[in-house]
Structures are given as structure tokens and as C-alpha cells.
Amino acid sequence: MTDQVSGTSILITGGTGSFGSAMARRMLHRGCAEVRVLSRDEAKQDGMRRRFNDDRLRFYLGDVRDPAAVASACRGVEYVFHAAALKQVPSCEFFPVEAVRTNVLGSANVVEAARANGVRTVVCLSTDKAVYPANAMGMSKALMERVAQAYSRGQSTGDTVVCTVRYGNVLCSRGSVVPLFIEQVRNGVPLTVTDPRMTRFLMSMEDAIGLVERAFTFGETGDLFVRKAPASTVDILARAVARLFGVVPVVTTIGARHGEKFHETLVAREELARAEDHGEMFRIPLDAPDLDYHLYFDEGDEGAEPVEPYTSDNAEQLDADAVVKIFHQTPEIRALLEMGGIGG
Numbered sequence: 001m002t003d004q005v006s007g008t009s010i011l012i013t014g015g016t017g018s019f020g021s022a023m024a025r026r027m028l029h030r031g032c033a034e035v036r037v038l039s040r041d042e043a044k045q046d047g048m049r050r051r052f053n054d055d056r057l058r059f060y061l062g063d064v065r066d067p068a069a070v071a072s073a074c075r076g077v078e079y080v081f082h083a084a085a086l087k088q089v090p091s092c093e094f095f096p097v098e099a100v101r102t103n104v105l106g107s108a109n110v111v112e113a114a115r116a117n118g119v120r121t122v123v124c125l126s127t128d129k130a131v132y133p134a135n136a137m138g139m140s141k142a143l144m145e146r147v148a149q150a151y152s153r154g155q156s157t158g159d160t161v162v163c164t165v166r167y168g169n170v171l172c173s174r175g176s177v178v179p180l181f182i183e184q185v186r187n188g189v190p191l192t193v194t195d196p197r198m199t200r201f202l203m204s205m206e207d208a209i210g211l212v213e214r215a216f217t218f219g220e221t222g223d224l225f226v227r228k229a230p231a232s233t234v235d236i237l238a239r240a241v242a243r244l245f246g247v248v249p250v251v252t253t254i255g256a257r258h259g260e261k262f263h264e265t266l267v268a269r270e271e272l273a274r275a276e277d278h279g280e281m282f283r284i285p286l287d288a289p290d291l292d293y294h295l296y297f298d299e300g301d302e303g304a305e306p307v308e309p310y311t312s313d314n315a316e317q318l319d320a321d322a323v324v325k326i327f328h329q330t331p332e333i334r335a336l337l338e339m340g341g342i343g344g
């Protein structure tokens with residue numbers, strides 16, 4: 001059977017990031033004729049160009065906020081993976097309008113350019129922070145999800161399919177806490193834990209990519225795919241890093257950061273009630289009412305049983321041994337260990 005992406009042209013927005021570059025590698029491996037990267041930072045593009053050394057990889061300098069830049073990158077492309085985003089919780093708290101510009105309006109530009117250029121499928125990347133959002137980053141991602149769904153509601157057969165995937169923290173992604181803890185262990189300074197009881201879902205980059213591949217292979221327009229994942233407390237995460245490097249953990253508690261949630265939610269109660277359980281993931285199909293509001297008053301859904309949301313607090317909890325085991329399967333961490341572990 002021929003691979004669905006073999007010989008096709010794909011675009012990854014935010015393609016120089018942790019997800020983008022891992023996805024680019026995967027798509028090149030699967031035989032794409034061309035992998036385009038749209039991003040803002042020419043230095044990161046240059047670094048990626050050198051690392052990959054593959055002339056099927058093409059770079060488009062530009063911002064998703066700019067419709068012309070997005071349109072030009074989408075021309076002649078079959079699939080789009082929309083990963084470009086402002087995703088740091090604290091910076092979005094201080095600059096919420098910037099989060100709206102990139103995460104909401106930028107996403108609308110991507111969906112619109114994809115439609116105008118006859119792209120087959122767009123997969124937008126969302127986050128658990130979009131569910132019952134407590135911070136500007138999550139709120140803007142929740143609106144991105146709504147942009148994808150609103151587009152899908154107004155769509156006819158044969159139009160661009162727009163799906164969304166949602167997942168929790170990816171272990172060792174750029175700027176995340178595990179590389180920071182590793183750095184702290186290497187420097188022999190205390191591990192700065194915000195609140196030891198805080199929990200996060202944990203996934204590998206491979207799982208994140210698998211979820212996106214699932215969405216563009218099987219997704220119907222408006223679908224939302226959510227990867228199930230185990231979770232752990234931040235304290236366990238810190239202790240697992242110390243154990244990995246064979247040092248006694250020295251932990252200092254620094255307090256939660258601006259806008260942080262104590263526990264994350266991957267699937268809201270309202271979504272879970274209509275989600276399809278696909279084993280490793282949930283599919284939440286498009287809720288597609290029209291604007292005929294009187295139906296909501298005349299025909300309420302009375303039979304629905306209340307369900308608990310799927311949270312990092314009620315998901316499977318990992319202990320430090322289990323986290324260490326996952327670390328050993330994480331390529332970035334294995335590379336570090338092979339380089340001689342700490343002190344380097």
C-alpha cells in the first residue's frame with residue numbers, strides 16, 4: 001500500500017520547534033516530496049537546514065499573523081500541520097493580545113489560506129490548557145479550536161478537512177520543566193519545584209506525532225482527537241530526574257507561576273459525554289448545531305448522565321520509577337545520558 005503522504009507536499013507552521021522538527025523528520029522519512037517550514041526565526045531555520053541537510057526541506061520566513069505569508073506557504077500543498085503558537089503560559093499572561101494575534105487570528109489565517117489553496121487536510125495543534133482555561137494561553141488555544149470548528153460547520157463536501165488534536169505536556173520539549181531540572185542537576189543547584197502537588201499529563205513526542213498522524217489519516221472535518229496519557233506530580237518529576245542521574249534530590253519550592261493551573265484537563269465533562277473511545281485516544285466529533293436557537297429551548301438533552309472530566313488528577317498516576325522508565329525511552333534524554341550524563 002502506498003503511504004498517504006508519499007510524494008506529497010506538506011507545510012508545518014512553527015516548523016523549527018520541538019514538534020515541528022520531529023514532524024518534519026517523520027514526513028521526510030515517510031517519503032514526502034517536499035516539507036515546508038513556515039516560521040519567524042531565520043537563525044533557527046538555518047540551524048534546521050544544516051541539521052537536516054535534505055533538499056526536500058524548504059523554508060518560508062514569515063508569521064502566521066500575516067495572511068500573505070501563510071497563503072504563499074500554502075500554495076500547492078496537500079497537508080498542513082499547524083503548530084505555530086505562543087505557548088508559554090507566563091508570557092501570554094502578560095501579553096494576551098499577542099496570544100490572540102498568533103493563536104487565534106493566525107490560526108484563522110492558516111485555515112483560510114488552506115481552504116483558498118485547496119489543501120486536503122489541516123491539523124491544528126491544541127493543548128490541555130484550552131480546556132476550562134485559566135490563563136490567556138489556554139483561552140487563546142480554546143478559541144483556536146473554535147475557529148477550526150466554526151469553519152467545519154460551514155463547510156461543503158470536498159472542502160479542506162480541518163481537525164484539531166489536543167495533548168498534554170510533551171516530555172523534554174523546548175522550554176519545558178524537564179530540561180530545566182536536568183540543567184539544574186548538571187549545575188548542582190536545587191531543583192525549583194513550583195508546587196510539589198501540581199500534576200501534569202506526560203507524553204512522548206512520538207505519541208504526539210502519532211496523534212497528529214491519526215488525525216490526518218482518519219479525521220473528518222471538525223473532529224478533535226485527544227491522546228490519553230498518564231500523569232504525575234511535579235515533585236515526582238523532579239525526583240525522577242535526580243534518580244536518573246543518580247543524585248540525591250535537593251528540591252526548593254518556589255510557588256506557582258502566573259496563570260498556572262494546579263491540575264490540567266484533557267477532556268471536558270461536556271465533551272466526554274459525546275466522545276468516542278478509541279483505546280489510546282478519544283475522538284470528539286463536531287458538535288454541529290446550526291444557528292436555529294429555538295431547538296435548544298424546545299428539545300433539551302434530558303437523558304445525559306453527568307460524567308467526570310478527564311484530568312491530570314484522575315488519570316493514571318506515575319511514580320518516580322515509572323517516570324524514569326519513560327525518560328530512558330526519550331531520545332533527547334538518552335542522548336544526554338550517552339554524552340556522559342551530568343557535569344558536562
Ligand SMILES: O=c1ccn([C@@H]2O[C@H](COP(=O)(O)OP(=O)(O)O[C@H]3O[C@H](CO)[C@H](O)[C@H](O)[C@H]3O)[C@@H](O)[C@H]2O)c(=O)[nH]1
Nearest residue numbers: 087088089127169170173176177192193194195198200234
Ligand atoms: O521551574 C519550574 C518550572 C515549572 N515547574 C512546573 O512543572 C510543570 C510543567 O511546567 P512546564 O513549564 O514544563 O509546562 P507547562 O505546564 O507550564 O506548559 C508549558 O509547556 C508545555 C510543554 O511541556 C506546553 O508547551 C505548554 O504549552 C506550555 O505552556 C508545571 O506544573 C510547573 O508548575 C516547576 O515545578 N518548576
